[in-house]
Amino acid sequence: MLRQGLGSYERARRGYEGGTGPNRYYPAAMLALPHVASGKVREIYEIDQQRLLFVATDRISAYDVILEDPIPDKGRVLTGLSLHWFRLLDTPHHFLSTDLSTIPGIDDKERAELTGRSMVVRRAEVVPVECVIRGYLYGSAWREYRSGGGPATEHLPAGLEMGDRLPQPVFTPATKAASGHDENLTEGEARGLLGDELYDELRRRSLEIYQTAAGHAAASGMILADTKFEFGFADDRLLLVDEVLTPDSSRYWPADAWQPGRSMPSFDKQFVRDWLDGSGWDHTPPAPHLPPEVIEGTRARYVDAFERITGTRFQAYLEGS
Ligand code: PZK
Numbered sequence: 001m002l003r004q005g006l007g008s009y010e011r012a013r014r015g016y017e018g019g020t021g022p023n024r025y026y027p028a029a030m031l032a033l034p035h036v037a038s039g040k041v042r043e044i045y046e047i048d049q050q051r052l053l054f055v056a057t058d059r060i061s062a063y064d065v066i067l068e069d070p071i072p073d074k075g076r077v078l079t080g081l082s083l084h085w086f087r088l089l090d091t092p093h094h095f096l097s098t099d100l101s102t103i104p105g106i107d108d109k110e111r112a113e114l115t116g117r118s119m120v121v122r123r124a125e126v127v128p129v130e131c132v133i134r135g136y137l138y139g140s141a142w143r144e145y146r147s148g149g150g151p152a153t154e155h156l157p158a159g160l161e162m163g164d165r166l167p168q169p170v171f172t173p174a175t176k177a178a179s180g181h182d183e184n185l186t187e188g189e190a191r192g193l194l195g196d197e198l199y200d201e202l203r204r205r206s207l208e209i210y211q212t213a214a215g216h217a218a219a220s221g222m223i224l225a226d227t228k229f230e231f232g233f234a235d236d237r238l239l240l241v242d243e244v245l246t247p248d249s250s251r252y253w254p255a256d257a258w259q260p261g262r263s264m265p266s267f268d269k270q271f272v273r274d275w276l277d278g279s280g281w282d283h284t285p286p287a288p289h290l291p292p293e294v295i296e297g298t299r300a301r302y303v304d305a306f307e308r309i310t311g312t313r314f315q316a317y318l319e320g321s
Helices: 006-017 074-088 108-114 139-146 187-194 196-219 270-279 292-310 314-320
Strands: 035-038 042-046 051-056 095-097 118-122 131-136 165-171 174-176 182-184 222-234 237-241 250-254
Touching (some): 051 074, 074 118, 074 196, 074 292, 074 314, 131 196, 165 196, 187 196
Antiparallel strands (some): 035 042, 042 051, 051 118, 095 118, 131 222, 222 237
């Protein structure tokens, strides 16, 4: 009975997010479908009781702030990457279709805007835990490790340095805190929240998917340093949901640039972060407008990530969508 105890936890989460009611809130210039949920850069709409429309926008966040200017096609890059992985991974998932022609209530203009950036997905009861897998010691886990240890690093050996490859990938689940930030859970806390059976299954599935994806990434000259998965129940099956293995949910490094002990620039976002740093912005909204060359340079980096990871041309993805 994997899903025992999930219901009450999920209800509590819905209570504080407050974003699950149909028609509760329409983000700028979007659809007449009932709105289900809004993320910093993604939107979810209801098609019917069984199906949702998952939309990746061109919004970009930096230093936790949504920037004023979209990055053209960023949502299509991320959706194309999720589709690449859903097809490649041999694991039950929520993706159903990219066919928008039979969805009622979308006009031609909206359909053109949604093409390439949206997925029809199976509605699931989302497990309220982010399933993070780390193959390398970086970011918040490195900071935690260096300052004496904590939940994400409790099972790591001593003596590692920044950016080290871990002896084996670790499952470091986290939960969305009321602040909106992820809070790492100890193994004991996660087992307490989920129950041992669901914890073990999420860990097994997440590690298996990471291993498969990291192997494919390596064959393309990329390191998959870490990634975050979400799962949900539909008809008592545990499905991989959300976006998968995108640069927004994962840390990819070019293998030839990696060296332990060194900081690794973000493949996709470093360019825009560097410009923001030089602008003197203090990270309080609104962010400054980006010059055209920074918008175009950031787009080029997302497209480069797509082409390296999938081994296919992004233009071909656009033309096939
Ligand atoms: C679901 N989120 C996260 C929040 C986003 C995404 N298949 C599913 N069934 C039911 N619910 C969800 C999913 C998925 N995926 C995912 N929230 C609900 C989220 C805000 C915006 F795009």
